[in-house]
Every structure is written in C-alpha cells, then in structure tokens.
Amino acid sequence: MSKPREILKIRDLYVNFYTYAGVVKAINGVDLDVYEGEVLGLVGETGCGKTVTSRAITRLIPPPGRIERGEIFFRKNGEWINLLNLDDDELRKIRGNDIAYIFQDPSSALDPLYTTGYQIAETMVVHNRADWNEAWKKAVELLKETMIPAPEERVKNFPHELSGGMKQRVVISIALSNDPKILIADEPTTNVDVTIQAELIDLLKELQRRKGTTIMLITHNMGLIAEMADRVAVMYAGNIVEIADVWTIFEEPMHPYTKGLLACVPDPLKKIERLEPIPGTIPNLIYPPPGCRFHPRCPHAMDICKKKRPPRKEIAPGHFVECWLYASEEERKEAEKE
Ligand SMILES: Nc1ncnc2c1ncn2[C@@H]1O[C@H](COP(=O)(O)OP(=O)(O)OP(=O)(O)O)[C@@H](O)[C@H]1O
Numbered sequence: 307m308s309k310p311r312e313i314l315k316i317r318d319l320y321v322n323f324y325t326y327a328g329v330v331k332a333i334n335g336v337d338l339d340v341y342e343g344e345v346l347g348l349v350g351e352t353g354c355g356k357t358v359t360s361r362a363i364t365r366l367i368p369p370p371g372r373i374e375r376g377e378i379f380f381r382k383n384g385e386w387i388n389l390l391n392l393d394d395d396e397l398r399k400i401r402g403n404d405i406a407y408i409f410q411d412p413s414s415a416l417d418p419l420y421t422t423g424y425q426i427a428e429t430m431v432v433h434n435r436a437d438w439n440e441a442w443k444k445a446v447e448l449l450k451e452t453m454i455p456a457p458e459e460r461v462k463n464f465p466h467e468l469s470g471g472m473k474q475r476v477v478i479s480i481a482l483s484n485d486p487k488i489l490i491a492d493e494p495t496t497n498v499d500v501t502i503q504a505e506l507i508d509l510l511k512e513l514q515r516r517k518g519t520t521i522m523l524i525t526h527n528m529g530l531i532a533e534m535a536d537r538v539a540v541m542y543a544g545n546i547v548e549i550a551d552v553w554t555i556f557e558e559p560m561h562p563y564t565k566g567l568l569a570c571v572p573d574p575l576k577k578i579e580r581l582e583p584i585p586g587t588i589p590n591l592i593y594p595p596p597g598c599r600f601h602p603r604c605p606h607a608m609d610i611c612k613k614k615r616p617p618r619k620e621i622a623p624g625h626f627v628e629c630w631l632y633a634s635e636e637e638r639k640e641a642e643k644e
C-alpha cells in the first residue's frame with residue numbers, strides 16, 4: 307500500500323471571539339494533518355472547538371470571531387496553498403468546490419425560495435461555469451446517487467416540501483456536486499431520526515468508498531466514529547489532545563481526557579448516542595486554565611500541568627498525545643525552570 311499523503315495541514319491555529327464579556331480563546335494552537343482519502347473523526351465535548359476548527363479551514367468564522375494566527379495548507383494540483391493567505395475570490399473558488407461542508411441543520415443550509423434542483427445546479431454553474439441544462443441533469447443524477455426516491459420530481463420541490471432526511475440528502479448532493487476533495491461533515495445526522503441517520507451514514511460510506519473523498523467527520527456519536535473513521539483527533543477546550551488511528555483510540559487511549567471520554571463506551575460497536583460527561587465542565591474560555599487546559603478535571607494533574615502547556619509527543623508511529631505524563635523527565639525539569 308502506498309504511503310498516505312497529506313491533503314490538508316493545519317498549523318498553530320488560534321481563533322478568538324471578541325465578545326462583550328471578554329475574549330473567548332476558542333482555538334488554542336491546533337496542529338492537524340488530514341490524509342488524502344481518509345475519514346478523520348473529530349470528537350470532543352460540546353464547545354471544545356470542533357466546528358470552529360473546521361470552519362476556519364475556509365475562513366468561515368462568523369463575527370465576532372477572528373483567526374489570530376496560523377497556517378492552513380491545502381494541496382491542490384500538487385502545490386501547497388496557504389488558505390489563510392488567499393483573497394476572498396480565490397478562497398470562494400476553493401470553498402464549495404474543493405472543500406465542501408455538510409452542516410447539522412439542513413434547513414438552514416437550503417434557501418426556502420428556490421427549488422432543490424436549482425440549488426444543486428447553481429453550485430455547479432457558479433463554480434465550474436457549467437451549462438444550466440447540463441447542471442440540471444447532473445442535479446437529478448446526484449439526487450439519484452443519494453437514493454432519494456423519484457429524483458426527477460424532487461428537483462422541482464422546494465425545501466419545505468421535503469422531510470428532514472431528504473433535505474439532508476439534498477445538502478449532500480450540493481456538497482458533492484463539484485466532486486470536492488475534502489468533505490467536512492459537521493454532525494451530519496444529529497437532526498434526523500435514528501433510521502434516517504443509519505441511511506445517511508451508509509450513503510456517506512458508499513460515496514466515500516466510490517469516490518475516495520477525504521472526509522472530516524465531526525460528531526459526538528462514538529458508534530459512528532467506530533463505524534466510519536480511519537483516524538480520530540480528540541479535542542478539549544480548543545486543543546487537540548490526542549490523535550491516533552481509530553482502533554488505538556478505542557483500545558489504547560493515552561490522554562486522560564480521551565480515557566474519560568471513552569469510559570462509557572466499552573464496546574465501540576455499541577452505538578452510544580452522546581458522550582458521557584467527565585466530572586466537571588469545560589472551562590470558560592475567556593479565562594482558560596493556565597498550563598494544560600484539562601488540569602482542573604484531570605485525576606493525574608501534577609504541578610507542572612498547572613503552569614505549562616504539555617508538549618505534543620509521538621508515542622508510537624502516528625499516535626500523538628499532548629500530556630505531561632508522556633513527556634520525559636528532562637522535558638518536565640526544563641519546563642519547571644522556565
Ligand atoms: N459566535 C460566537 N461567539 C462567541 N463564542 C463563540 C462563538 N462561536 C463559538 N464560540 C466559542 O468557541 C468555542 C468552540 O465552539 P465550537 O462551536 O467550535 O464547539 P463544538 O466543539 O463544535 O461544540 P458542539 O459539539 O456543541 O457543536 C466555544 O467555547 C464557543 O463558546
């Protein structure tokens with residue numbers, strides 16, 4: 307098997323929200339590689355920064371948010387482009403074209419005033435200057451691919467005429483209309499009922515298998531992660547604390563937060579809907595705890611944890627952990643001195 311190639315590299319990403327209450331330090335130095343053709347799961351409790359990280363990739367951060375620092379490299383036609391340096395026009399060509407999103411709420415992603423066919427075709431016309439007739443035909447094809455019944459009729463429907471599950475299929479069709487290299491699916495099944503959830507997941511799996519699209523899958527559902535993801539990145543309070551392949555995350559988690567997160571999922575094949583909360587709550591990110599942001603909740607917290615952010619260590623090939631427990635004695639001593 308050939309070595310996996312990176313398609314996206316996030317480096318030292320910081321995002322703040324300038325609210326009346328203070329500056330929310332939402333993303334705190336995130337580093338993440340995404341490999342071509344993989345499904346990368348991004349997990350963590352609510353408010354830990356999954357959505358903000360994924361939106362930052364194409365600078366979709368709503369005000370009062372601001373990307374403070376960092377680089378986001380996307381490999382296009384063999385060249386690395388820093389997405390954070392592109393002007394708005396250049397970025398628009400990438401967003402919805404090379405990098406597409408599916409969000410939690412299909413209703414807000416669709417325009418109530420236009421038919422579904424128009425909305426799917428429009429994406430192709432805008433991005434690829436496709437001919438309307440061709441785009442319309444492809445819209446029907448795409449809906450067919452998403453297993454929507456009677457696609458020739460559905461293209462004439464307005465969003466309010468469709469069920470939640472069907473709307474999400476339309477959103478998936480729009481996202482796939484330009485054959486994106488990366489599909490970012492942010493809680494894509496949260497707002498639909500359980501049977502439809504399973505169908506949508508099968509659909510995403512099938513499309514991924516057939517087209518080899520790289521998927522970043524954001525979810526609270528560890529069953530879904532077990533079923534779909536190749537690798538998993540675990541986030542806590544604006545940091546990625548652990549990254550490993552899916553088997554390792556479930557069987558040999560190293561970070562105390564990941565361990566806590568999984569304590570309630572003894573068997574990854576069992577579908578658990580929500581993550582069991584770890585005692586304590588995610589900190590207020592206007593005043594994040596110094597050092598390791600997890601230290602107020604961590605059963606293993608040491609003195610150094612309260613003062614210095616832990617370094618990221620690769621403890622086995624491809625298995626990264628940010629925790630002082632896995633740093634060397636020298637590193638800890640060195641950090642104590644600073
Ligand atoms: N518009 C905003 N104004 C202020 N703070 C925000 C805003 N949007 C996000 N944040 C903050 O950024 C942090 C990360 O939020 P984000 O939405 O990325 O979390 P998440 O991991 O996606 O959570 P969930 O699982 O609930 O979707 C949170 O602390 C949140 O308070």
Ligand code: SF4
Nearest residue numbers: 598601604611629630
């Ligand atoms: S760095 Fe310290 S506080 Fe943070 S997770 Fe590791 S042991 Fe716990």
Ligand SMILES: [Mg+2]
Nearest residue numbers: 356357358492
């Ligand atoms: Mg979110």
